Amino acid sequence: MEIVKSSHSVYQLQYHVVWVCKYRRRILNPGVVGYLRKTMPKLLRSMPGVEIKTIGFDQDHVHMVMVIPPRYSIAAVMGRLKSQSSSELRREFSWLKKVYWKENLVWSPGYFVSSIGLDERVIKRYVEHQGRQDSGQLLLQL
Numbered sequence: 309m310e311i312v313k314s315s316h317s318v319y320q321l322q323y324h325v326v327w328v329c330k331y332r333r334r335i336l337n338p339g340v341v342g343y344l345r346k347t348m349p350k351l352l353r354s355m356p357g358v359e360i361k362t363i364g365f366d367q368d369h370v371h372m373v374m375v376i377p378p379r380y381s382i383a384a385v386m387g388r389l390k391s392q393s394s395s396e397l398r399r400e401f402s403w404l405k406k407v408y409w410k411e412n413l414v415w416s417p418g419y420f421v422s423s424i425g426l427d428e429r430v431i432k433r434y435v436e437h438q439g440r441q442d443s444g445q446l447l448l449q450l
Contacts, residue, residue: 327419334367
Protein backbone atom coordinates (compact mmCIF):
# COMPACT_ATOMS: atom_id res chain seq x y z
CA MET A 309 0.00 0.00 0.00
CA GLU A 310 1.29 3.41 -0.83
CA ILE A 311 0.86 6.63 1.09
CA VAL A 312 -1.05 9.31 -0.84
CA LYS A 313 -0.54 13.04 -0.30
CA SER A 314 -3.35 15.44 -1.13
CA SER A 315 -3.63 19.16 -0.50
CA HIS A 316 -4.91 18.79 3.07
CA SER A 317 -4.28 15.19 4.07
CA VAL A 318 -1.98 12.25 3.87
CA TYR A 319 -3.67 8.87 3.79
CA GLN A 320 -3.32 5.19 3.17
CA LEU A 321 -6.86 3.87 2.78
CA GLN A 322 -7.80 0.65 1.07
CA TYR A 323 -11.04 -1.27 1.40
CA HIS A 324 -12.23 -4.77 0.63
CA VAL A 325 -15.73 -4.44 -0.82
CA VAL A 326 -18.20 -7.20 -1.66
CA TRP A 327 -21.68 -6.99 -3.09
CA VAL A 328 -24.05 -9.61 -4.46
CA CYS A 329 -26.46 -9.90 -7.35
CA LYS A 330 -30.12 -9.44 -6.50
CA TYR A 331 -31.63 -12.75 -5.34
CA ARG A 332 -28.11 -14.25 -5.67
CA ARG A 333 -28.83 -14.91 -9.33
CA ARG A 334 -25.81 -16.34 -11.16
CA ILE A 335 -25.66 -13.72 -13.90
CA LEU A 336 -21.93 -12.98 -13.83
CA ASN A 337 -20.93 -15.09 -16.83
CA PRO A 338 -17.64 -14.44 -18.71
CA GLY A 339 -19.25 -11.88 -21.04
CA VAL A 340 -20.73 -9.83 -18.19
CA VAL A 341 -17.50 -10.10 -16.18
CA GLY A 342 -15.43 -8.84 -19.13
CA TYR A 343 -17.80 -5.93 -19.63
CA LEU A 344 -17.70 -5.01 -15.92
CA ARG A 345 -13.87 -5.14 -15.87
CA LYS A 346 -13.82 -2.53 -18.66
CA THR A 347 -16.72 -0.40 -17.43
CA MET A 348 -16.22 -0.10 -13.66
CA PRO A 349 -13.00 1.97 -13.77
CA LYS A 350 -14.65 4.33 -16.29
CA LEU A 351 -17.56 4.91 -13.89
CA LEU A 352 -15.13 6.22 -11.28
CA ARG A 353 -13.62 8.95 -13.48
CA SER A 354 -15.92 11.55 -11.93
CA MET A 355 -14.46 10.76 -8.48
CA PRO A 356 -10.72 11.61 -8.64
CA GLY A 357 -8.56 9.44 -6.43
CA VAL A 358 -11.04 6.57 -6.21
CA GLU A 359 -9.65 3.50 -7.90
CA ILE A 360 -10.15 -0.22 -8.12
CA LYS A 361 -6.87 -1.99 -7.35
CA THR A 362 -8.14 -5.55 -7.78
CA ILE A 363 -11.46 -7.00 -8.84
CA GLY A 364 -12.69 -10.58 -8.73
CA PHE A 365 -15.96 -12.23 -9.62
CA ASP A 366 -17.90 -15.31 -8.66
CA GLN A 367 -21.11 -16.20 -10.47
CA ASP A 368 -23.26 -14.22 -8.03
CA HIS A 369 -21.02 -11.65 -6.33
CA VAL A 370 -18.17 -9.17 -6.80
CA HIS A 371 -15.05 -8.65 -4.65
CA MET A 372 -12.92 -5.52 -4.99
CA VAL A 373 -9.93 -3.90 -3.33
CA MET A 374 -10.44 -0.16 -3.67
CA VAL A 375 -8.69 3.05 -2.70
CA ILE A 376 -11.22 5.65 -1.54
CA PRO A 377 -9.82 9.04 -0.46
CA PRO A 378 -11.13 10.56 2.79
CA ARG A 379 -13.06 13.27 0.90
CA TYR A 380 -15.59 10.64 -0.29
CA SER A 381 -17.83 8.53 1.89
CA ILE A 382 -17.74 4.82 1.19
CA ALA A 383 -21.55 4.83 0.92
CA ALA A 384 -21.46 7.53 -1.79
CA VAL A 385 -18.87 5.64 -3.84
CA MET A 386 -20.75 2.33 -3.52
CA GLY A 387 -24.08 3.96 -4.34
CA ARG A 388 -22.71 5.54 -7.49
CA LEU A 389 -20.79 2.47 -8.62
CA LYS A 390 -23.67 0.06 -8.04
CA SER A 391 -26.37 2.23 -9.62
CA GLN A 392 -24.36 3.20 -12.68
CA SER A 393 -23.01 -0.30 -13.29
CA SER A 394 -26.53 -1.70 -12.96
CA SER A 395 -27.80 0.75 -15.58
CA GLU A 396 -24.89 -0.03 -17.90
CA LEU A 397 -25.44 -3.79 -17.56
CA ARG A 398 -29.17 -3.57 -18.25
CA ARG A 399 -28.50 -1.41 -21.30
CA GLU A 400 -25.78 -3.71 -22.68
CA PHE A 401 -27.35 -7.10 -21.85
CA SER A 402 -31.05 -7.07 -22.74
CA TRP A 403 -31.55 -10.59 -21.34
CA LEU A 404 -31.19 -9.09 -17.82
CA LYS A 405 -34.66 -7.55 -18.27
CA LYS A 406 -36.06 -11.08 -18.30
CA VAL A 407 -34.09 -12.12 -15.21
CA TYR A 408 -35.15 -9.05 -13.22
CA TRP A 409 -38.49 -8.43 -14.88
CA LYS A 410 -40.18 -6.71 -11.92
CA GLU A 411 -37.35 -4.33 -11.01
CA ASN A 412 -34.94 -2.03 -12.76
CA LEU A 413 -31.82 -3.26 -10.94
CA VAL A 414 -29.11 -5.91 -10.88
CA TRP A 415 -27.45 -5.65 -7.45
CA SER A 416 -28.86 -6.50 -4.07
CA PRO A 417 -29.14 -3.53 -1.69
CA GLY A 418 -26.21 -3.11 0.66
CA TYR A 419 -22.62 -4.28 0.57
CA PHE A 420 -19.83 -5.54 2.80
CA VAL A 421 -16.79 -3.32 3.41
CA SER A 422 -13.68 -3.92 5.48
CA SER A 423 -10.63 -1.71 5.78
CA ILE A 424 -7.27 -3.10 4.80
CA GLY A 425 -4.57 -1.68 7.01
CA LEU A 426 -1.34 -2.11 8.81
CA ASP A 427 -1.03 -4.54 11.64
CA GLU A 428 -0.99 -3.42 15.28
CA ARG A 429 2.76 -3.98 15.71
CA VAL A 430 3.62 -1.63 12.83
CA ILE A 431 1.30 1.11 14.10
CA LYS A 432 2.71 0.88 17.64
CA ARG A 433 6.24 1.19 16.27
CA TYR A 434 5.24 4.22 14.21
CA VAL A 435 3.64 5.93 17.24
CA GLU A 436 6.67 5.16 19.43
CA HIS A 437 8.97 6.91 16.94
CA GLN A 438 6.98 10.15 17.10
CA GLY A 439 9.13 12.98 18.40
CA ARG A 440 12.39 11.07 17.95
CA GLN A 441 12.56 11.21 14.22
CA ASP A 442 11.34 14.36 12.51
CA SER A 443 12.51 14.08 8.93
CA GLY A 444 11.36 11.14 6.89
CA GLN A 445 8.63 9.99 9.27
CA LEU A 446 6.35 9.35 6.36
CA LEU A 447 8.88 6.98 4.89
CA LEU A 448 9.47 5.12 8.16
CA GLN A 449 9.47 1.44 7.37
CA LEU A 450 5.76 0.63 7.62
